[in-house]
Amino acid sequence: MPLADFLSKLNILDPRKTKVILEERENSLRLLVDGKLLTGLMPAKPFPITYPNFTIFRDSYGVDVCIVKNCAELDPESKKNLQIILDKAYFIPIISKIIEIETSGDECAWETTTDRGPAKFRTRGRMSVISMGNRIIITDTNDNVYEIEDIDTLDARSKEEFEATL
């Protein structure tokens, strides 16, 4: 079967014609697309690192219903509603300061300040810190994810601490 057949089944929506509405209990979303209402949807990010705005909307059984390729193109209200649900599902603290990275063997113990408050965590192995240009994604030993949005914008001491270790 050609790939196009599978592509056509993905149901990719135009973000400009899509409204994201919060359900009453604020635990799922409704989508208004061309006058049609899709209810009980949960957003999921298939590429939380490489395409963070690419969102799949799934029903309560976990079946994919539709896709918005770039949620940044949604209207501000929709974006806000989407973010409320995503915030719970995707807790990725942004590191603003690295106080210390202590290494022992294959492990690193991090002491950091993030946009969600101070965080101490441990990473293990080279897979745990992935550089994507200046962006750094860190997965700790419990599979929690942290992000440094741009290593160059960190203060000099934090940057030195990072570069001296990793």
Added chain:
Amino acid sequence: MEEEGLPEEVISQLRTVLSQGEEIIYSAQSDIDEEGKFSERWLIITKERVITANPTTKQLVQVPLKEICSASVKDYIGNAELLLETEKGTKGILRFSRAHQEDFYNAAKLIDKIAKKEIKIEEIDAEVLNNFLTEKNDVKKRQTLKWLMGYLKPHLHYVALALVLSLSITGISLTPPYLMKILLDDVFGNKNINSLVFVVGAFVSVYAANAVLQASQNYTLAYLGQRVIYSIRVQVYDHLQKLSLGFYDKMSTGRVMSRVTDDVGRVQWFLTWGTQTLVISLLQVIGIGIIIFSMNPYLALFALFPVPIIIVGIPLFRRKSRRAYHKTWRKWADVSSLLWDTIPGMIVVHTFTREKFETRRLVDRMTSYIRANLRVTRLHIKFFPLLGFSLSTGTAIIWWIGGQEVLAGTVTVGSLIAFVSYMGMFYGPLQTISNIFEPLQQAITSSERILEVMHVEPKIKDAPDAAEFPFKGGINFRNVSFGYNPYIPVLSNIDLEIKPGEKIGIVGPSGSGKTTLTKLLLRFYDPTDGNISVDGVDLRKVKTRCLRSQMGLVLQEPILFYGSIAYNIDYGKEDAAPEEIIAAAKAANVHEFAMNQPLAYDTNVGDRGWRLSGGERQRVAIARAIITEPKILILDEATSSVDTLTERQIQEAMDNLAVGRTTLIIAHRLSTLQKADRIIVMEKGRIIEVGNHDELMMKGGLYSQLYKAQFAKEEMLTQMLGR
């Protein structure tokens, strides 16, 4: 008569039998004589006969070409024999060790083709013979050193800077003893406070300059080394990417890797620190030699007393210690291989309660390792104290003789102390020079090993007139024969025509040539005989990139790379959009498990995909094939190493993939091939049956036997489970 390469004795032997104008078309040297002993023996093929000649025993055997029905080589252990079949029967005419097998396989092939009239004698010319010549590895051997220096060329200014810095450091290091002489004789002797300030100031300046120059030299050499190592590694890796799979069949992964890592490291050391150290040490020896001989030639002669011990003793020690170090290395390899073996296999150790046994094994190996290490230590304590003692004795002799001269007033105290200091500095570089030759030799050997790889030419190359075109998917094998060793056929006379969009199942016992057939289709190798075409165009006339980009391959053991799931899927299509990745993943049943990973498609799969299960890896590999939208698809035992449920998921993924494409499916489980348009049954490198499932079952041949055997086994299992 073509006598090139034949020894004089053989030529004179031949003159006794060859007729006027009889042309030699092929000759090859063997290393086993008629008695089965190592000795020179020759095979000569002329346009009229096959001759064997032994220049030592003068024995000569000849068989007229017209009497020969066929020729072949029979392989034995450690040697092989060239056999000629005539009407009187088969005769072994020459034996040879495996070192010469290629020459004689070629000879057998040539004689065989002439005997079977596939080649007409009158048409034999240089071009025809070219197909039977053994490929010698006489590639343009650029001089190793010249090749290495080529890497320094773009950085000559850094080389020059490093040399200037080295010379300056050498020069500066010679001044402190002289300043000491001034201090002792002029400053202390004359009690001159002004001079003291000057001398101390000079000392500080010299040490400061030395520190700055040393730092600059270190950085320059490190920079130079990194640039050079970068260029060599990139060039070697780039070359490795271009080499055909045949190269990797012959050279193990470990050997290739060690060339890129260890050997390049040694070359870097040679090009930077090695050569610089050698140059500096030589300059120091010359410089200090001149200084001490001009200061006091009589004393200088005594200073040479320990020199023979350094020049002779150090290389001698190194030779002995190398063996000892090598033993230590081997013993350590024993320990580490045991760890590599047992720790991943701990489940087996525990199951068979062999914990104590394994600990004992480690204790034994560790004991040997300790013994080997102590041996090195013993060697050291035998040599270095002796060396140290002789150097000290040399100094004591100078103190004794020089001291007498000071007492006699012919030499000043300052001069004697400066002399002794220079002497100490003289022995250092001498030791360095004695030490450096072995690593230098190792570095040159490493360069040769790298060059050996760089000289290998890719066997699969695009012809200048190779074309690019979109495939419809028609495939034609015409009388195709092939062997990884060109003389041992794996495929023989394969004739097969596949229509665009046709689904072909390939079955047969292990080693029947199924996978080889697909490797030829992907042009990982070229057939030894015959040709393969896609849409009527010979594969050799299609650009390799165009060919492989329109083919999808899913292997039994899928190979994934370190990176995310998304990276591994879009490996097949560099600029794939995220929705294409998801579409391909859905087609391959990857989507659900990918979405359950911590970072979904961005989750790293680990080295070679170890974080995923076998079935998951397989499905990612299928998604990777789907995303390229191949026109021709090859599925090689893609479901044979997974359980039934996973097989179903993979089967579904493969069915999605196969629709509308020419598909070749190699499968052990024959039930998966029932939907195939045609099934090809292979045995011993030949196609023995062709037809669809029903036709082949009716025929009652190998396929029906295999199918019934498998069906009976499955039936039995079902019954057993049912009970």
